[in-house]
Amino acid sequence: MGLRLCPMITGAFSLLAVVVPGVGAAPAGPPAFRAVTIDEQVGIGYGVALGDVDGDGKTDVILVDDKQIRWYRNPVWDRFVVTRNLTEKDHVCIAARDINGDGMVELAAGAGWNPRDTVASGSVHTLNPQAERTERWDAMALPHEPTVHRMRWLRSRGGPLLVVAPLHGRGNKDGDGEGVRLLGYRPATKSGGEWSRVLLDGTLHMTHNVDPVAWDDDPEEELLVIGREGIFLLDEKDDGWWRKPLGKSPDEFPGGSEVRLGKLPGGKRFLAAVEPFHGHQLVTYMEPSRGDVGLWQRHVVDDTLKAAHAVACGDVSRRGSDQVVVGWRSPDANGRVGVRLYSPTDESGTGWTATSIDDGGMACEDLRLGDLNGDGWLDIVAAGRATHNLVIYWNEGAKK
Numbered sequence: 001m002g003l004r005l006c007p008m009i010t011g012a013f014s015l016l017a018v019v020v021p022g023v024g025a026a027p028a029g030p031p032a033f034r035a036v037t038i039d040e041q042v043g044i045g046y047g048v049a050l051g052d053v054d055g056d057g058k059t060d061v062i063l064v065d066d067k068q069i070r071w072y073r074n075p076v077w078d079r080f081v082v083t084r085n086l087t088e089k090d091h092v093c094i095a096a097r098d099i100n101g102d103g104m105v106e107l108a109a110g111a112g113w114n115p116r117d118t119v120a121s122g123s124v125h126t127l128n129p130q131a132e133r134t135e136r137w138d139a140m141a142l143p144h145e146p147t148v149h150r151m152r153w154l155r156s157r158g159g160p161l162l163v164v165a166p167l168h169g170r171g172n173k174d175g176d177g178e179g180v181r182l183l184g185y186r187p188a189t190k191s192g193g194e195w196s197r198v199l200l201d202g203t204l205h206m207t208h209n210v211d212p213v214a215w216d217d218d219p220e221e222e223l224l225v226i227g228r229e230g231i232f233l234l235d236e237k238d239d240g241w242w243r244k245p246l247g248k249s250p251d252e253f254p255g256g257s258e259v260r261l262g263k264l265p266g267g268k269r270f271l272a273a274v275e276p277f278h279g280h281q282l283v284t285y286m287e288p289s290r291g292d293v294g295l296w297q298r299h300v301v302d303d304t305l306k307a308a309h310a311v312a313c314g315d316v317s318r319r320g321s322d323q324v325v326v327g328w329r330s331p332d333a334n335g336r337v338g339v340r341l342y343s344p345t346d347e348s349g350t351g352w353t354a355t356s357i358d359d360g361g362m363a364c365e366d367l368r369l370g371d372l373n374g375d376g377w378l379d380i381v382a383a384g385r386a387t388h389n390l391v392i393y394w395n396e397g398a399k400k
Contacts, residue, residue, distance in 0.1 A: 030341070030355045031317055031377065032396045038077040039390035043067060045383025046113075048390075049096035050370040051105035054133045059372050061381055062107070063390055064094035069109055069127070072390075073134075074372060080134045087112040087123050097153035099160035099187070104129075107137070108162050108185075110148040118172045122148035124164055124185070126195070142195055145181045146170055154184070154212040155221045157236055161186060163200065163223060165210045172205070175228055179203040182210070182225065182234075200234055200241045201225070208257035208277065215261075226259040226273060231285065246271060246296050247285055254279075262313035262322035266347035271296060272324045274308040282308065282326050282342065286349045301342055301352045306330040309385075310367040316341060316378045316395060325357070327364025329385045337363040339382055339393070363387040 043066040053060045058074035062082075069082040069091060092113035096105040107127040114121035124144040127137045149167040153160055162185040169178035179202045186196040200223065207227035215222040215233060223234040224246075231247035247253060258274040264286075271285040281303045285296035307330035313322045324342040331337055339358040345351035358364075363386035369378045377395035384391070 030343070031398055033357050033380070033393040034396055035358065035361070036392045036394060037389050038072055038392060039063070039070075039079065040388065042383055042388045042390050044090065044385050045365045045388075045390065046090070046092050047094045048366045048368045048381050048383050049094050049105075050368050050372075050381065051096040051098065052103060053096075053105055055102070055104040057103070059370050061372075061390070061392070062094060062096050062105075063383060064091045064109060066090040069094065069107075077392075082107065082127060082137045083109070083125075083139050086125055086139055089114050089121065092149060093151050095151040095153050095162060097160070099153055104133070106153070108151060108153075109139075110144075110151050110164065112144075112148065115147050115149075115167050118146050118168045118170060118177075120146065122146045122166065124148055124151070124162075126162075126187075142185060143197070145183065149207075150209050152210055152212050154223060155219070156184065157220050158186060161198075163210055163212070165207050165225070167206060167208065169202075169205060175206045177205075179205060180207045180227070182207060198241075201232075201243055203243070204229055204232070206255070206277065209259060211260055213261045224259050224261060224271070226256045228255050228277070229253060231256065231259050231271060231273060247273070248295060248298060256283075258308070258311040260311050260313040260324070262324060264344050264347055264349045265319070265321040267321075268347065268349065270322075270344075270349050272311050272313055272326075274305075274311060274326070278307050278309060280305045280308065282311075282324065284324075284349055284352075299350055302326075302340075302354060304332055306332040306337075310339075310364045310382065312367055312369045312380075314369040314378050316369065316380075317343060317398065318377065319343075324352075325367060325369065325380055327362060327367050327382055329363040329365055336360045337384075337387070339364055339367065339380065357393055358382070358391070361387060362389065362391060 047064040049062040061072040068084045090113040091111040093110040095108045112123040124142040125139045147167040150165040182200045184198045205228045211224045212221040229250040230253040233244045255276040269287040282301045305328040308328040310327035312325045327339045341355045363384045365385040367382035380393040
């Protein structure tokens with residue numbers, strides 16, 4: 001699939017429309033974005049999180065980098081080191097969420113990153129702040145599986161759960177062997193106490209990413225998981241965690257590495273995924289119509305990416321439905337890395353238009369959406385691997 005870049009606005013930051021043949025031109029009035037770099041000394045930029053770190057009511061930016069974990073204070077973005085060198089090998093993931101209702105996020109991190117060592121690598125740490133959160137935080141190591149890769153806080157039946165997803169199962173060779181032990185860590189009931197663990201699933205392989213979602217009407221959250229066998233929903237029932245396939249059957253699935261949940265115009269749900277593993281395709285899966293059964297319908301939105309490594313869904317354009325933001329980290333056929341915004345053209349989810357947010361300046365390793373200045377528009381925060389930058393793309397609203 002070829003893409004044609006068409007200038008839409010000019011200025012300090014150029015916004016381009018990407019016209020996907022057979023889909024049509026970008027809709028009128030896409031948001032305008034203004035790029036502001038808040039760190040030019042990023043090592044790898046493994047993960048980005050957003051949350052209020054210091055309790056001032058503002059959303060801060062948190063970065064897990066190879067040798068440091070840092071947070072950047074809104075609105076001037078001064079930088080503070082949370083911790084450094086948790087293990088000899090790199091840090092790799094971060095989880096940030098207010099789990100006790102005090103208005104400040106709790107942090108956990110994964111390190112010891114070495115995907116080739118499926119026996120002795122990995123680590124899981126809970127990070128505990130000082131009274132002044134700008135000072136260095138204490139770290140407490142928890143038991144872990146090898147190749148710890150992703151983690152997120154999830155609201156479960158028994159309270160907050162830290163979900164930790166390794167990349168491989170213990171002792172795996174090229175993704176074959178034991179399944180990945182996807183664990184949930186329950187915080188200790190008293191300071192310094194022991195955290196309990198529960199096994200959510202142990203059957204999948206190469207589970208690259210997970211995402212907590214409000215899937216149904218119950219108060220707890222469910223979990224989307226993507227890996228070698230497909231896309232799955234994990235749902236907590238009375239007798240434990242159940243797994244339901246959503247995408248293609250395992251013998252047809254090309255493998256995938258990112259998945260997020262979105263809502264189309266009209267209210268129908270969709271999944272946005274990167275396929276295959278660290279792949280070149282942005283793919284969507286459409287929810288079956290009410291009363292239909294079976295797997296969700298797959299649709300390739302864009303197959304011109306290279307090593308896509310970040311996906312987010314949200315109503316960036318304030319249209320009452322969601323769009324998809326994707327970042328990729330290796331130069332594509334045009335020699336470009338970048339970030340794009342994809343918008344559905346109708347309620348079916350089969351037609352999409354694309355708008356370039358960054359064309360060449362962001363080798364995107366991870367990104368997040370959040371309203372950082374309280375103006376009602378979702379901004380984009382992205383970390384670049386080869387470009388070594390952390391950038392806020394300020395959403396300045398629809399083009400006049």
